[in-house]
Amino acid sequence: MKKITLMVLLFLLPAVAFAASSTNYSSPMSIVGAGGGNSSSSNYSGTSAVGASAVGKSVSANYIGISGGLGFSIYSGDTTPPVISNTQMDGKSLVSHDYIKKDGTLTATVTDETAIDIAASSVEVDGVAVTFANLTGSSSYNAATGALSYKLNITADGDHSISIRAVDTSGNTTIISQSLKVDTGDLKATSVYMYPNPFNPNHGAGVIAYQLSKDGDTSIYIFNMIGRLVYKRSFASGQAGAQAGYNEVSWDGKSDFGETLGNDIYFLRIVSGGKPIGRTKIAVIK
Amino acid sequence: MKNMTSRLLDCMTAGLFIIILICGAANAASTSIDPMSLGIGARSIAMGRTNVTAPGDINAIFVNPANAAYLENWGATSMYTSLLEGEMNYTMLGGATKYQGIGGGMCYLGGGATGLQTTTRDANSRVTASGNSFDYSNSTIAAAFGKELNDKLAAGGSLKMFSKSFSGQSSGTGFSLDLGLLYKLNSALTLGVAAQNVLPTGINWGTGVNEPVAMNLKGGLNYSLPNNFLVNADLDLMPFAAHAGVEWKPLPLLALRGGLENVPTGNSSSVMNLMAGIGLKINGLGFDYAYFNDGSLAVNSTHFFTLSFMPEMPKPKPVVSPAPSPAVVPVIAPAPAVSVPVVKPKAKTAAPKAVKKPAVKPKPKKK
Numbered sequence: 001m002k003k004i005t006l007m008v009l010l011f012l013l014p015a016v017a018f019a020a021s022s023t024n025y026s027s028p029m030s031i032v033g034a035g036g037g038n039s040s041s042s043n044y045s046g047t048s049a050v051g052a053s054a055v056g057k058s059v060s061a062n063y064i065g066i067s068g069g070l071g072f073s074i075y076s077g078d079t080t081p082p083v084i085s086n087t088q089m090d091g092k093s094l095v096s097h098d099y100i101k102k103d104g105t106l107t108a109t110v111t112d113e114t115a116i117d118i119a120a121s122s123v124e125v126d127g128v129a130v131t132f133a134n135l136t137g138s139s140s141y142n143a144a145t146g147a148l149s150y151k152l153n154i155t156a157d158g159d160h161s162i163s164i165r166a167v168d169t170s171g172n173t174t175i176i177s178q179s180l181k182v183d184t185g186d187l188k189a190t191s192v193y194m195y196p197n198p199f200n201p202n203h204g205a206g207v208i209a210y211q212l213s214k215d216g217d218t219s220i221y222i223f224n225m226i227g228r229l230v231y232k233r234s235f236a237s238g239q240a241g242a243q244a245g246y247n248e249v250s251w252d253g254k255s256d257f258g259e260t261l262g263n264d265i266y267f268l269r270i271v272s273g274g275k276p277i278g279r280t281k282i283a284v285i286k
Numbered sequence: 287m288k289n290m291t292s293r294l295l296d297c298m299t300a301g302l303f304i305i306i307l308i309c310g311a312a313n314a315a316s317t318s319i320d321p322m323s324l325g326i327g328a329r330s331i332a333m334g335r336t337n338v339t340a341p342g343d344i345n346a347i348f349v350n351p352a353n354a355a356y357l358e359n360w361g362a363t364s365m366y367t368s369l370l371e372g373e374m375n376y377t378m379l380g381g382a383t384k385y386q387g388i389g390g391g392m393c394y395l396g397g398g399a400t401g402l403q404t405t406t407r408d409a410n411s412r413v414t415a416s417g418n419s420f421d422y423s424n425s426t427i428a429a430a431f432g433k434e435l436n437d438k439l440a441a442g443g444s445l446k447m448f449s450k451s452f453s454g455q456s457s458g459t460g461f462s463l464d465l466g467l468l469y470k471l472n473s474a475l476t477l478g479v480a481a482q483n484v485l486p487t488g489i490n491w492g493t494g495v496n497e498p499v500a501m502n503l504k505g506g507l508n509y510s511l512p513n514n515f516l517v518n519a520d521l522d523l524m525p526f527a528a529h530a531g532v533e534w535k536p537l538p539l540l541a542l543r544g545g546l547e548n549v550p551t552g553n554s555s556s557v558m559n560l561m562a563g564i565g566l567k568i569n570g571l572g573f574d575y576a577y578f579n580d581g582s583l584a585v586n587s588t589h590f591f592t593l594s595f596m597p598e599m600p601k602p603k604p605v606v607s608p609a610p611s612p613a614v615v616p617v618i619a620p621a622p623a624v625s626v627p628v629v630k631p632k633a634k635t636a637a638p639k640a641v642k643k644p645a646v647k648p649k650p651k652k653k
Contacts, residue, residue, distance in 0.1 A: 093410070095410045095412060191413075191414070193403070193405045193413045193414065193415065194405065195405045195406075195407065195413040196404075196405060196406075197402065197403060197404055197405045198402075198404070198452065198455055198456075207413060209412070209413035221582070221583060223370060223582075223583075223586070224319055225319060225321070225374055225397065225399075225422075225424065226319060226321065226323060226324040226369070227324075227369040227370055227374070227580065227586055227588075228549065228551075229551045229557060229582040229583070230551075230552070231552075232551070232553075232582075246412060248413070255552055256551060256552025256553045256555075257525070257550075257552040258552070259317060260317060261317065262317035262318035262319060262497050262500075263318065263450065263456070263458060263489070263491055263495065263497055264318065264319060264424075264450065265374075265399055265402070265422040265452075267370045267373060267374070267399075269583065271583065274583075274584065275585060276371075276583065276585055279371075279373075280403070281373065281399060281401065281402045281403075281422075282402075283402050283420070283422065283452050283455065285452060285455055285456050285491070285493060286491070286493060286495045286497075
């Protein structure tokens with residue numbers, strides 16, 4: 001009887017101790033060598049269970065677990081994956097298939113409720129990973145603020161895969177990945193739109209949106225339906241409106257004479273080097 | 287009676303000028319474009335888009351209706367062009383005639399473009415096409431009339447109906463009026479003035495908006511030079527723009543043309559456009575071509591084509607005038623030849639002086 005009681009106490013004591021001292025864990029609890037922690041990702045990557053742990057191994061400072069020779073361990077810890085936010089390229093938001101500069105700067109905020117494992121976290125470009133710990137020069141990671149800055153050095157035109165893998169000290173992982181384009185050839189303008197279209201200037205300014213394949217001197221021309229130029233704006237390379245990637249330029253629907261354009265069709269041209277590189281048609285309807 | 291008629295015409299003329307000037311002065315910032323400001327006729331385009339003063343030109347009557355007063359015969363005309371890299375196409379068809387001293391005509395000008403896209407913002411707040419498209423079309427019908435008021439002055443008017451439409455979105459219709467004058471200073475120089483879209487009626491849209499059609503005041507001249515040269519020049523006042531062109535006819539059936547225009551683009555800047563063209567005319571059938579070089583964006587340069595027909599008036603037979611003589615001398619037939627003794631009147635002479643005969647010695651007798 002005494003032996004049985006002792007056995008029960010041996011089993012219960014860790015649980016009591018666990019209950020008394022762990023304040024920072026959260027369910028679920030995983031049992032017996034199951035991988036400790038959770039992993040999650042956003043946007044494109046699948047989930048994976050991370051951090052298989054042998055019995056007796058603990059890697060989190062936030063849980064209290066006891067693993068022992070009894071053949072099982074009961075523990076719980078940080079299961080919240082890191083957060084990757086404010087992902088930008090050269091100060092502009094990123095969406096898959098955007099144009100980027102071959103030497104652009106990728107920035108993001110990478111944080112975690114515990115700590116980021118800088119030896120495990122990395123930036124990966126076309127499969128080549130550089131850990132946060134090895135970032136040098138123009139590239140860096142500030143653990144205190146979570147500010148990540150990574151200077152690209154892409155040499156070839158075409159599609160490129162760029163990923164940020166953030167791993168916390170619990171092994172939780174978050175991955176974001178984008179497919180982006182580099183084109184160092186002649187400047188191109190794609191996805192040229194007027195928003196809204198039809199456009200009513202009396203309801204406020206609209207935006208002219210377009211993608212540029214790289215930084216370059218750019219002008220916006222608007223012609224009326226007899227081919228007469230009514231509006232023109234120019235932007236120097238690298239300025240807003242002339243940057244690689246997505247650009248938006250506000251337009252109030254007025255001509256260069258200061259008059260609100262009449263209900264009619266207008267023809268917009270994105271021009272560089274005296275040649276149109278992008279086109280769209282605008283309907284002004286009040 | 288004649289003086290009263292003349293005074294009446296002078297009053298009408300003055301009144302017309304006053305109306306034109308008042309309309310010009312009262313013009314507010316208009317916003318809807320008149321499609322006919324594109325230019326009517328490849329000849330006009332080639333000559334710098336000048337057509338205020340082109341007496342008898344079937345296309346010019348739809349810019350300055352006073353030109354209709356000088357139509358010589360009935361005629362038909364057409365024009366085609368494709369603007370903005372083929373995104374906007376225009377076709378014009380017209381006809382004119384003259385009846386009992388009044389010249390008049392009608393034309394239709396239609397244009398269209400397709401593939402306008404509606405837009406939206408996607409989940410990333412990026413602007414993108416929403417998947418719906420619509421088309422645009424416009425049409426203008428003009429009826430112009432002109433009449434000579436006297437041997438120097440002609441006046442005219444033109445009524446225009448406008449229609450603009452975005453399929454599935456909205457459409458608008460409206461009308462307006464053009465007025466024009468021509469003044470023949472002498473056989474070589476003609477002056478003209480036209481006030482376009484003088485009515486405040488505008489275009490009424492299905493959205494409840496009414497927009498005035500852009501008003502314009504134009505002045506022009508047409509000057510004939512020796513050796514079949516012709517110079518045209520126009521000035522637009524609202525906004526200011528200058529047009530000039532020249533035509534040379536090295537042969538009766540061939541015309542060579544060139545022109546330019548300086549058009550403001552706002553922000554104290556302007557653009558210079560250059561034009562050139564040719565014209566062929568055989569037995570009344572005319573073909574005109576113009577090349578338009580867009581100074582604002584070279585790729586927008588384009589072509590205009592006009593096909594027209596106006597039967598040629600029969601030319602009067604040339605009169606061979608006699609040798610110049612300051613006065614007409616009646617020819618008197620010479621009298622028939624008659625033998626008439628001519629009796630010389632005895633000349634009145636003074637009484638002969640007594641002439642002493644010399645004494646004659648008798649001849650001695652012979653023994």
